[in-house]
Structures are given as structure tokens and as C-alpha cells.
Amino acid sequence: MSFFKKIFSKEKKETLDKGLEKSKENFFGKLSKAVAGKSKVDDEVLDDLEEVLVTSDVGVKTTIKIIDRIEERVARDKYLGTSELDKILREEIAGLLSETGSGEATDFVVPSKKPYVIMVVGVNGVGKTTTIGKLAYQFKKQGKKVVLGAGDTFRAAAIDQLQIWADRVGVPIVKQKMGSDPASVAFDTVQSAIKQDADVVIIDTAGRLHNKVNLMNELSKVKRVMQKVVDNVPDEVLLVLDGSTGQNAFEQAKQFTAATEVTSLAVTKLDGTAKGGVVIGISDQFQIPVKYIGVGEGIEDLQVFNKNEFVDSFFKKSI
């Protein structure tokens, strides 16, 4: 590993540790209450642990899986002290995540076929536009030519906001007037990307979900119309979820994955929340990989989700 790479990953790790600070405080606070005065992992400790996991937004299904594993271990090891509980929990959670169907996530790898088209979906305010800006920045740093498409034509401010990100990153944007057809914007964007010989296209979309049928129709139309320019696009449909909404993020993931074909997930706002456990539940329960996590509002605050690093950081007490 090069010197710079080492420095970079150390910094990355620190951002992740810092980003998860609130979640960790919350989790360890509850965990130490659950084991206070106990020397042995007994049924009562397990009940309390179950509550800690559920209230940390790991989700009921994943919590049950984790508790089952710990129970098995208690039965096997007979006498399991509470001092080892941290370590065992960490091992079991890491084990569980490595077995999930979503596999080991990597960042988006731009293929040689151009353009690589990413459509970004999700409800209002989850962080779609911000994530697009951060992603564009990462691609640009890799030397890729990026074009953004302002497919959220629902609000004028949405177009302006994407423009601000485009300027900040220094990439071109294709946009039309507010109220215009998002599919037409997507069409123009892909066409313009081909003309410019761009590597990556990222399309923003509006986040209305009050009518699932409408949303599904609109997203399929955007896809269909883009396919008039290039076959088999989009290459990725990235669903953005706001981690600070906890269980709501699970619901959104369920609804969106049922309504449209989602290929990857990004979970944002993990810095401002005590609900970081949501990422553990989401990566366990959906067959779609969590690729990115957002740990701040800045341009650099998007990280590739690495399960092991995440679990390590989540369980690291020293902040």
C-alpha cells in the first residue's frame, strides 16, 4: 500500500469513527446498562440485548437472527461472561453480514463501455442530490468525465441545487425548465454525454412517493426514454435512504425495491444520528448491496460501505 493510500484510509476510518459517534454512544450506553451488575450472559441479559438492538434500529428480523446466534454460543460455551459480550456481538454481527446475499460491496466501477448511467432515486430530502454531488466528485478525482442530469423537474430549487453541485465539482449539467418531462431531461443528458464522450452520467430524480403507481410509471418512462439513446441503461439504479429515519428507511427500501428495479443502496446522514444500526439491518435484509454511506454534508463525506470496517467502527468505544 502506498504512503498516500495509507494516509487516506486512516483519514477515511477516522471520518467513519467520527460519523458513527452518536450511534456508538447510544449503543454502548444501552449495552452497559443491560449488563450492569451481571457477570454472566443469562436470559435476562439476552432480553435486554434484544431491546438494545431493536432500539438501535437494527430491525426486528436481524435482531432475532443475532440473538439466536448468541443463544447458541451461550449454550455451547456454557459460562459466557458479560465482559465478552461486546466481542461476541461484534463477531456474530460481522459473521452475519458476511453471509448475506448482498456480497462484499465495492464502489461503482466504471466499465470501458461508455457512458455508465446511474439513476438516483429516493423520497424527498433523503440526500439524493448531495450524494450525486459527492459521487461526481469521486468519479472526477478518478479522472472520469461526468455529466449530471437534472431529472428532478418538480421544483426549481432542485435544479438550482444540482447546478450548485455541478459548479462545485466542476462538471457539466444538462437541465430544462421546472415542470418539464424528466424523461426528456434524461434523454438529453445521455445524448449530451455521448457527444462529449463522457464516462459517467448521473441522473437526479424527484422523490415523490405519495402515489406509488405514478412514481413507478415515471421511473420506467425515464428508463425507457434513455434506452432510445443507449441499450440497457441505466446501469445502476441507486436508492438513497436517510439513515436517521431508522425504521422508515427500511419501509422505503421495501417500497422502492417493490416498485422499481434497484441495484444498489446508499444510506446517508449517519453522522447526525443514533440510529446507525439501521445499516446493519438493511444490509442483512435486502439482497441489494449497500454501496455507499453518507457521513456528513461535505463533498468528501461519502464512503464506500465496507462491512468489516463498519462493524469495527461501530464497536470501537474510544471516540
Ligand SMILES: Nc1nc2c(ncn2[C@@H]2O[C@H](COP(=O)(O)OP(=O)(O)OP(=O)(O)O)[C@@H](O)[C@H]2O)c(=O)[nH]1
Ligand atoms: N449530516 C448529513 N447531512 C446530509 C447528508 N446527506 C445529505 N445531507 C443533507 O440533507 C439535506 C437534504 O439533502 P438533498 O441532497 O437535498 O436531498 P434530496 O433527496 O435531493 O431531496 P429532494 O430534492 O428534496 O428530494 C441537505 O441539507 C443535505 O446537506 C449526510 O450524509 N449527512
Ligand SMILES: [Mg+2]
Ligand atoms: Mg434533490
